[in-house]
Amino acid sequence: MLCGAKTERSDRMDATRATSVQARCIGDTAIIYASDYLNKLTGERIERECKRQIEAGRHAVVINFRDTELVNSIGVSILMGVIDVVEQTRARLIFSDMNSETASLFEMLGLTKLVQIAKDETEALSSLSSSHAGS
Amino acid sequence: MNHERIFGHISRDDFVGRDAELRQILSYSSDRTGRRLLIAAAPNSGGSEFLRQAYDELFFRRTQSVPFYFAFAPHPARLTDVAADAFRAFVQQYVAYRRVDPTLCRTPLSLHDSVELALPTDYEAINTLVESFERARVTGDETAFLKFCLAAPQKLSAMTKRMVLPLIDCLLFAGPPREDVLLTEIARTFIRGTEPAIVAALRRQIPTLSHAAGADLDDADVVNLDYLPDEDANKLFDSLARAGRVETNEQTRDLIVQQLRGSPFFLAAFAHAARSRHVGLTTFLDCQKVYIDELMGGRFHRHFSTLLNQIAPQAQTRRTLLRVLYESGLSETRKASVWTWKKRLGVEGADFERMIDALHVYELANSSGATVELNAQPSVWMDYLQAQYQLEVAGETRALTVANSLLSALKRAPQTMRRKYRREAAIGLKELLARFNCQEIPASLLHYNRFAAAHTGVDTDIVNAALDVEPEIVRLPQIVSAVDGSGIVTTVPTEEGRCAIGHGFDAGEYVDENEIVWIAAEIDSKLEASAELAAEWCERLERIAQEAKLHRFQLWLVSAEGFASKAVKVLKQHHAYSSSRRQIDLLSARLQTSTETPPLADEYEMVIPMGTDTELVAAHAVEQIARHIKFSPEAINQIKLALVEACINATEHSLSPDRKIYQRFRVEGDKLTVTVASRGIVPANLPVQNGNGKGDGKSRRGWGLKLIKTLMDEVEFERVDDGTQLRMTKYLRPRS
Secondary structure, three states, X not given: OEOOOOOOOOOOOOOOOOOOXXXXXXXXXXXXXXXXXXXHHHHHXXXXXXXXXXXXXXXXXXXXXXXXXXXXXXXXXXXXXXHHHHHHOOOEEEEEOOOHHHXXXXXXXXXXXOOEEEOOHHHHHHHHHHHHHHO | OOOOOOOOOOOHHHOOOOHHHHHHHHHHHHOOOOOEEEEEEOOOOOHHHHHHHHHHHHHHHOOOOEEEEEEOOOOOOOHHHHHHHHHHHHHHHHHHHHOOOOHHHHOOOOHHHHXXXXXXXXXXXXXXXXXXXXXXXXXXXXHHHHHHHHOHHHXXXXXXXXXXXXXXXXXXXXXXXXXXXXXXXXXXXXXXXXXXXXXXXXXXXXXXXXXXXXXXXXXXXXXXXXXXXHHXXXXXXXHHHHHOOOOEOHHHHHHHHHHOOOOHHHHHHHHHHHHHHOOOEOOHHHHHHHHHHHHHHOHHHHHHHHHHHHHXXXXXXXXXXXXXXXXXXXXXXXXXXXXXXXXXXXXXHHHHHHXXXXXXXXXXXXXOOOEEEEOOOOHHHHHHHHHHHHHHHOOOOHHHHHHHHHHHHHHHHHHHHHHHHHHHHOOOHHHHHHOOOOOEEEHHHHOHHHHHHHHOOOOHHHHHHHHHOOOOXXXXXXXXXXXXHHHHOOOOOOOOOOEEEEEEEOXXXXXXXXXXXXXXXXEOOOOOEOHHHHHXXXXXHHHHHHHOXXXXXXXXXXXXXXXXXXXXXXXXXXXXXXXXXXXXXXXXXXXXXXXXXXOOOEEEEEEEEOOOOHHHHHHHHHHHHHHHOOOOHHHHHHHHHHHHHHHHHHHHHOOOOOOEEEEEEEEEOXXXXXXXXXXXXXXXXXXXXXXXXXXXXXXXXXXXXXXXXXXXXXXXXXXEOOEEEEEEEEEOOOOO
16 A cells, blocks of 8 residues: 555666655555665655654554665764654664665664664564564 | 077076076066066075076067166165166166167167167157156255156156066165165065066065065065075086186086085186186195185175175274174084174164174074074185184284185085085985875884894895785874974084974874974994994984974984894884885885876876765766776775765865865776865864764764775875865775
């Protein structure tokens, strides 16, 4: 089910970025797709979409990095903000589908200590459903 | 180009070693920027002849401006006479130039003759100017008349719409008091005026002229005339000797050039003396006889006597001055307080100040305001002083003074040559320090024991290969001022060219804590230097540091064959670096000069505007380059991210006026070096602040530099003149 966000995406990284972020909802979980280059602009789009989803009542957010080739430090700092926002609302947050470079960057900057990491979207959803079942 | 001479005393072909400076004058005459051009000459460096040669060159090249040369005499009788002479010379030279007749410049002509010879198109303007001149002369107002005459080139230029370029020689006019009317008017007309002019003066007189003009030196371009370097001085003396048919050989020529410190004035006087005495200069004895004759009664004597007469016109004061100067030379520092000089000279107030000013301007002494130091160079000045002291103060006979002076000069000659040979054979520590420029070198080049243990008896190629992969690196400071040791401290004995002191910063940031002074010395030892020798030199260099009140300093000793193991221990105790001649050769070969580009470098340049996502354009470019030289995909990603971070840093922190990021990608051997630069001001604590992200996930920003350092093998953040530069290197083979 699509939940309001546009689905535009570029097939390869380009200086001209899409104006919105791709997202979909499965139950009360929102899945937000990070773009190929995560910088200030695209980071803020994710942050805005994340807030919007939480305000709409989602209890969990998965940020999927399957298209992400490059993340800069400003992008990372905005993800830190997203982690804070989600933490404050007691929602769940999972990062999934990171390539090895992105994974090691998050590791290097300490993000992996603050957020759950999943190999892919399926693993993320299954982790959410199992924890939901257990609660 | 060899034309006849107009004012030049020697032919253009024989005028050696000032080509670059002459080109500056010619370029000024054709492309004036409205700024003054000052010729700042060392005493006796041939400044007047330079100006005369410049006039001749301008005349024959038929430049757009009409050149006008005038030399102000040292003791003008009356202001009105000087003014009238300058006016007449100007009108005569103007007419000569317009008629393309150089002989008219030198022919004795009355003002009336010059007017009659004027071209019909110039006649009316020149006649009007001369009529005004006559009217100004009869008013009886000396200063007004002087002003009128000095401004004549500007007036005629305005009337004829033809530019005039005055070349004003004040070199012989160095001694008048600061409030002198003539000096003030010359300065106001030619330095402060709006029309182009070239003014030559002694280099230490320039501030006085500028002050008299009420003009800022920043508004003037300056051509510096120093003594000739050895090679040019050799050529000049060869040419003078050839012209005077004086027989010389290389040894005697070298001695004369050294003894006279490459001064064109003294060299010409010496050659002239040999010619008039009809003597050859084929032995040191021949040379020293001519030299002593010159000191006792020739041009050298007249030159210094004239200066001292001008400085101290009264005989008794002059004798006292001679005594004080000579006795100052006997003390270790040759320096005494102004108060001591005043007391010993017995001269007060303005007279004393004028004397000290003149000694300073003529570079016979160095006055700092608080102290006065006798200038020991050139040696001809010291020799004159000694001879005159013996004659006039000690009351010795002339014959005895001549004999003693000759003996001293002969005894000194081999030492003079030895000093030259040792200077030429020296490593050139001063120049080496100046090339450091924050470059990185293998540490073993500064530690003799390590180097000897690893590389003694090994071929240079193999040593270089080992140095290339040496893990320990020393980052050299940026030395901003490198001088000879004796230039900083005179109380600790060091040899010219063999001890250097380099002030600088041991990181790119110009802040107090980065200030460092390197004190380096080349010591004599045929074998590995002993512990005693090393200790003696370490203590000597530490004394220099103490005397110069240096807080942070690094000692560096160089000995041709290195250091014995006990000496190495001594060096370690003094925290001193040590190098052998071979290490210095290897080090020198590794240091790039600022303009050098290492060979075989494959370099790309790119400029991007600061703005959203423009860093991606750069990242794409570097990706292609890195891929081309077969970096792994992981390494390519790291380079891209490092570049993106560098661009973000530049955008966020540089307050850039042009909003541009300048990038260079250099492929060199097995590495890719990326340089990212931007103009603008950088917060002083940026390198500290940026990179302090703790990686604990708590701090939000300030990760850029830390990230870059993690992703790349080598990173240097440095401040350049206007802005910042980040240089980062990635090796194809990962470095441990």
